[in-house]
Amino acid sequence: MSFTELLAIFGGFTVVFYLLKLAWKCWCGFRQFVLSELWHVDLRTYGQWAVVTGATSGIGKAYACELARRGLDVVLISRSDEKLQMIAKEIKDQYGRKTRTIQADFTDGQSIYPAVAGELQGLEIGILVNNVGMAYSDHFAYFLEIPDVEQKITQIVNCNMLSVPQMTRLILPGMVERGTGLIINISSEAGVRPQPLLSLYSATKIFVTAFSQCLHAEYKSKGIIVQCVAPLLVSTNMTKNMSVNCLVKSASGFASEALNTVGHSSYTSGCLSHALQDMALAILMPDWFRMSPFLMRKLRKFAEDRKYDIRVCEEKDKLGEKEE
Ligand SMILES: NC(=O)c1ccc[n+]([C@@H]2O[C@H](COP(=O)([O-])OP(=O)(O)OC[C@H]3O[C@@H](n4cnc5c(N)ncnc54)[C@H](OP(=O)(O)O)[C@@H]3O)[C@@H](O)[C@H]2O)c1
Incomplete structure (x- = not known):
């Protein structure tokens, strides 16, 4: 058997392995969130x-x-x-x-x-x-x-x-x-x-x-x-x-x-x-990205913007209440 044939067999097994893994994940998800709607434990x-x-x-x-x-x-x-x-x-x-x-x-x-x-x-x-x-x-x-x-x-x-x-x-x-x-x-x-x-x-x-x-x-x-x-x-x-x-x-x-x-x-x-x-x-x-200074800066910015939005909404609500 040539080296290329060996490589092809190895590649084939790898693809089958990942397809089986994906199929198993899909089945688990289907069972957990779709079948469970029809059949749940008493x-x-x-x-x-x-x-x-x-x-x-x-x-x-x-x-x-x-x-x-x-x-x-x-x-x-x-x-x-x-x-x-x-x-x-x-x-x-x-x-x-x-x-x-x-x-x-x-x-x-x-x-x-x-x-x-x-x-x-x-x-x-x-x-x-x-x-x-x-x-x-x-x-x-x-x-x-x-x-x-x-x-x-x-x-x-x-x-x-x-x-x-x-x-x-x-x-x-x-x-x-x-x-x-x-x-x-x-x-x-x-x-x-x-x-x-x-x-x-x-x-x-x-x-x-x-x-x-x-x-x-x-x-x-x-x-x-x-x-x-x-x-x-x-x-x-x-x-x-x-x-x-x-x-x-x-x-x-x-x-x-x-x-x-x-x-x-x-x-x-x-x-x-x-x-x-x-x-x-x-x-x-992936872990390296979640731990990166770049993402931390982005998260901080997102949180600051959200806090600002909440403050603006609260002030608008207060103004509305006063007008009523
Ligand atoms: N909301 C989310 O998006 C989210 C996401 C992931 C995980 N979780 C987890 O889900 C769980 C519930 O969160 P939640 O969002 O429903 O929180 P929540 O709305 O703030 O409710 C917390 C509940 O716990 C009680 N409580 C708080 N501190 C307490 C203390 N020291 N001793 C006794 N009771 C206490 C509060 O009642 P009293 O004030 O009357 O004591 C309230 O009933 C938490 O474990 C949280 O980490 C939430």
């Missing part, structure tokens, strides 16, 4: 109650409402008792499900968990949604520019990271005992690859991604699914309620699509739009 089979952290607005509230709509009773955890009561009433009135509320501030760290454990005692918890999370700045910032950096480090680590294994530690034993359970951990696109100018936030989300994947590998044989959800932009308070479009999802639309993917994938962007954006970003923004 979430009630995991147990009577779902626990959602950070449940009074945005993605957490949307998950809580969607879980109640799908027949689960819901435990809501957040800081503001007033908001908790409001959402609990909304869920009772709209979906007729039972609710419990727990007031807790996850930035307080270790000290809150004995009280949370007490409130959860005796409940058959089938689903845990580790959603609570905070960002530290409304624009892309260098690490030392984070406002009150000393305090913020502890708060972000306690809220975005510590809450996930601590809540899991409280709820997982009951799931293991019953041989079934679902843990959904909300990470972020910034937790898929390191994101400069969001260094601390990005690192906490990378922790969530890694923890979820390891936990899934450890406990899937015991009947527990650990799903990591890594969204891009969802219109919530965290993203200044930016307008919904083909790239930015509404919280309710996102939660509904993301819950359909349960049982189809243990790692997901949550919705088709975000999965396609994730694929495009992986191709268009």
Whole structure:
């Protein structure tokens, strides 16, 4: 066999390998976002109650409402008792499900968990949604520019990271005992690859991604699914309620699509739009480009322009209110 023939065979195998890989990816995407619309898991089979952290607005509230709509009773955890009561009433009135509320501030760290454990005692918890999370700045910032950096480090680590294994530690034993359970951990696109100018936030989300994947590998044989959800932009308070479009999802639309993917994938962007954006970003923004000073300058400029636009809109709104 000549060298050219050998090269042709090698080339052929390479092409077939990549075509098979692409076909597999397409099938996984089709299953996750198209088939899942027609066939989704009955979430009630995991147990009577779902626990959602950070449940009074945005993605957490949307998950809580969607879980109640799908027949689960819901435990809501957040800081503001007033908001908790409001959402609990909304869920009772709209979906007729039972609710419990727990007031807790996850930035307080270790000290809150004995009280949370007490409130959860005796409940058959089938689903845990580790959603609570905070960002530290409304624009892309260098690490030392984070406002009150000393305090913020502890708060972000306690809220975005510590809450996930601590809540899991409280709820997982009951799931293991019953041989079934679902843990959904909300990470972020910034937790898929390191994101400069969001260094601390990005690192906490990378922790969530890694923890979820390891936990899934450890406990899937015991009947527990650990799903990591890594969204891009969802219109919530965290993203200044930016307008919904083909790239930015509404919280309710996102939660509904993301819950359909349960049982189809243990790692997901949550919705088709975000999965396609994730694929495009992986191709268009290789690591060297994402880490480059050029892109950092562009991100800063984009953030400054957006802040300016928001300020102008707010001033226009105020003027409109005065005229009325
Ligand atoms: N929005 C996005 O585009 C996006 C993208 C990727 C990932 N994520 C992730 O998705 C999750 C939810 O984000 P979101 O956009 O829905 O945020 P959000 O609208 O700001 O809502 C945050 C929720 O968490 C509660 N909360 C905040 N700090 C808390 C604390 N220290 N202790 C207890 N509860 C607290 C808030 O309620 P109270 O104020 O009543 O406590 C609220 O219910 C986060 O983990 C975030 O990192 C969001």
